[in-house]
Amino acid sequence: MYTTAQPIRKRLTTPILPPPTADTPKLRAMPEYRLESMHAIESLIMRSKMTADQLMEILQAGRAIWLSNPERHWQHRAYLLLYSTLDQAFYVVIVACDPGKKTGSLVTVLTQQQYENDRGAICKYELLRALRSSDATDEQVKQFRYTLAPSRRELRSQAKWEEKLAARARRVTVVIDYVTLTGVFERIEISNPPGQDSEAVEADLTCLVNQPGFAEWIDVESAKKGVVAREILGLKARRGNGELVTLLSAA
Incomplete structure (x- = not known):
């Protein structure tokens, strides 16, 4: 006889995950460490609040960052970098790893200074990784990030920004004052006229009006902005954020 308990019993006895097969991805095994050495315990007590x-x-x-490969050490020693939020400091734990296994026994705990005195400075980006892996706040990570040398990506962005600023400083802007068909005074600005980088214009902006194609460029750019002028009152120009120089005046 069918009862409501049957589907519930069937659901409870059905495995949540299918049995593993050859194609089932393996989960990364977490490291297993042992704290058996009295020296390791004493070094921790002396140097940290942890x-x-x-x-x-x-x-x-x-959550510790590996600074070395134990397989390349003659005693299978590994150096693990971590950040202690209690001490607001970095530490390096030396572990005697079991060959070919993700297990090992702690040998000692070093301060950052002790480690660097013996093996050289720790890369700041490794310190940043350890900080991010810890319980440090986002603000602490942000403040530490400011102390790092800029990355190649940041250097490229900075170079592009400087190029943009340089181009903006060299760009010539032409200001047109005119009167519309209804008698209203208007002003428009258009940039990058032909010949703006010529030697003559570099020396004197007023030479801009003598550059080939300048008058045609004025007509085309004005039409793009929908300018219908009854009278042009004047043309002025400036380079970058410099002062306006009069090119033509109706007076």
């Missing part, structure tokens, strides 16, 4: 449990929680959660 408890042993707090340190192990950071390491077991994979």
Whole structure:
């Protein structure tokens, strides 16, 4: 006899995930570390406010940054960088790794200065990675980021911005004062006239009116802006943010 309990029982006994197959992706194994050395415990007590449990929680959660490959060390030692929010400081934990396994025993805990005195300065971008992996606030990460040298991407952006500013400083803008068919005074600005980079115009903006195609350029650009003038009162020009120079005047 069919009852309402049957579909519920069937649903409860159905596995949530299908059984693994050869094509099932493997989950990344989390590292497993042991704190067995009294020296490691003493170094932690002397140099940090972290408890042993707090340190192990950071390491077991994979929130430390590997600074070296233990397979390339003759004693299979690994150097793990982490940030302590309690101390507001970076530390390097030395781990004696078990060959070929993601396990190991802590040897000692070094301050950033102790590590750098022995093995050289830590790359600031590794410090940034460790900071981001910690419980540090977004503001702390942001402030630390400001201390770093600009990345190549930032340098390219800065170079493009400087090029844009340089082009803007060299750009010539022509100002046209005119009277509409209804007798209203109007003014428009149009930029990048022909010949603006010529030697004559570089030396004297008033030479702009003598450049080939200048009059035609005025007509075309004015038409694009829908200008219908009864009378042109004057033409002025400036380079970048400089002062206006009179090119033509009706007076």
